[in-house]
Amino acid sequence: MARYPNVTIKDVAARAGVSITAVSHALNGKGTLSDETRARIRDVAQTMGYQADALARGLRRAQIGVIGIVLRPLDALEDYSPPGVDYFLRFAGAAAVSTLDHGLSLMQVADLAKGPVTPLAFSLDGYIVTDPVRHDPVVDLLEERGIPYVTLGRDLGRPDATNWVASADADAALMAFEHLHEQGARDIVCVGGTDDNSWNADAEAAYRSWCERTGMPARFLRSPEGLGESGGRDLVPVILEGGMPDAVYSLTGRHAAGIQDALRERGLVAPRDYLLACGTDADQTRTADPPITAIDLRPETLARETVALLVAITRGEEPAGRRLVPSELLVRRSSLRNG
Template sequence: MVKAKKTTIHDVAKAANVSIAAVSFALNGKGTLSQATREHIIATAEHIGYQADALARGLRRSRLGAIGIVNRSLDLLGEYFLPGIDAFDRTISTLSALALQRGLAPVVLPDLTGASIPAISLALDGYIIVSPQSGDPVLELLDNREIPYACIGFDPSQAGFRSWASEDDAESCLQVMEHFRRQGAQHPSLLRGESENSWNVSSEQAYRTWCAAQGVQPQVHVLDESSGVAGAVGLFDKLWPQNKTDAIYAMTARHAVGIVTAALDQGVDVPGELLVATGSDSEAARFSRPAISAIQLNPNEVCADALNLLIERMEEREPSGPVLRRAKFRPRSSSLRR
């Protein structure tokens, strides 16, 4: 016999055409909702058979003073230590330090839907989820348990979710494309990862929009992030010289290093014949030869924003997000012709 799927707070929000936060406010008698909206949400919840998780309600009443941090990009890579790629370390360490400063103990955990998660994971006061994926099962779990969370980046499938902070990835992509154009590139391409997270999705959308405005044929290549340097080397060997491109924006630093490595091995002049930049600055990009132009991420501000958004949800206040921060593009030798 197939077990019926449990009705979740997300289902109530969808049926009532309101946000998840509004459902939480209505069912818990909090927030500044109008009486009509509150009654509408409660009636909708009763109509579709929603029953709040008693454990989740109990946890909210007895705070532990601890929050969880989950990095979904690392979960999907299946690796948690990436030498030369310091962006992940900086995000986790910054979140941890900021949480401690706010009197909250940070607990770093892997995929919450995995088999080896400690029991305390569902007793934490809330979570910051870094780089959620489209339709992310970790967010679904937290919604079902009514555990508050905020995100760095957003789930592309959750259009109405507001408790997230990020660099403005679309604007970052446009910075790189305009830099390529000023350096003489006429056929720039995008190398993104397979993961359907906001970083990849927003960057591709911005790239295609830019290409349409410039009358340029878009060239989007997709590689599994875990393929690393070797994956990008293999891709470049297939692309060059048959593929007409004179600039490559590789979202991950390891893919950018792979492109530069393969280009030099084939005698391609970087930057003379090919411009290269990456969407994530790191030691690997900075110490490459030539050094690779990169988007410099801004963990201090973005992590502080995400923590503030989480605390809002923990205190059942109206969300003030999303919050976008402008990242800075650092041109280096790999893309400077003039």
């Protein structure tokens, strides 16, 4: 009998010619696989010497009633309470309530791929992974271990995946551009982050498409999310070097606040001299002077949809997934030149 060192569930899936989910269902007695397919997968796993962690396998079979949540953008920041960023707090709080509605509990876990991680982390019923980066290592690890998961936002490296819920980020960006255009903006600078996730990618794609369609010049700038307000401030000389735009659309609230402060120091005030809008509502956008127009991503709705999808998957169902949640544009004084 051939044996393969350090064999993973992904290796078994590749050799059997099936998905990782199929291997997980075959080994755990779940799903709707035929008896023939289930037996074949088990034979491949036995031949290869695949053996999942006994504690994790036993606890997952017993459904311990706890799901995990990994907040990837905060892992990247190495700060789980960044000033002014309440989106993740709203999402996590609503997810906790939603899991209770399903008779479950929620546990927040730091980056699973970095470790050290308690063995209990791999014994949970499933995971919510927020804003994964392309080929996210946490998602890789969950797949290798056969642990069910749902992502909030798409993993750009897995275009065929269906187990995700996302805000309609391209539509939200277009709403903001339309609003700025209606207020007279014909030259809009767009500021995104550097994380390689679907939130940044979809907003940039929407911006470039909008510019091409309207004949506007495309001026897309990036600043690392972790720099916060200082990152926005540092971009202002670059913005002005290309000529003062009619409007600035910043994906993050902290960047937007830094841009607003640095332009004010130069005597440029919204909405008199330019319009300002932001891709996510935050404490900085609400308390700024003037308050900054922003997108409400509706994290409470996203949480309910994400939890419901994960619960269905952990119960052996095959839900549709790929759920898009519309966002809302909160118009404030920073973008109301005619208001």
